[in-house]
Amino acid sequence: MNPLNSPLEVGVRALVLLAESHPEPLDLGQLVVLDHVLLHSGEFDGPPSLHPGLPARAGELGMKRAVLEQALLVLIRAGLAGVVDRREGLMYAATDQGPVFVDVLEAPYAGFLRERAEWVVHHYFPGVDTRVATRQIVNRATAETGHE
Helix, strand or coil, rough: CCCCCCHHHHHHHHHHHHHHHCCCCHHHHHHHHHHHHHHHHHCCCCCCCCCCCCCHHHHHHHHHHHHHHHHHHHHHHCCCCEEEEEEEEEEEEECCCHHHHHCCCCHHHHHHHHHHEEEHHHHHHCCCCCCHHHHHHHHHHHHCCCCC
């Protein structure tokens, strides 16, 4: 199994985001955008990016969505996240154990994730339309590669 962008890695990032937004739930589209911005925060006037900008980022969001769905199932099975039925549709929220689990992660990378999750949830995300943000991310990546 490749640990990079695996359901396990993406699940840890999703849990960090859900723990930061706890008790407020997030939908799948919001998690996809927030995960992208979490990793590439420097491109969005945030803290330095955790991952380098790659030329093929335009397709990253579609791939991320599929892996994120698998990752959320892992979190749900582990009792760290759950599904919330809202008027807007199905959303995901950390259980009370989710933030506790995130707090015990000691690796430096986990600390970097928590710092960026705090920034993305509380400074970038409020007032952001997920569809508009997705379009902007794809347009930015497409412009950087010169493909339209």
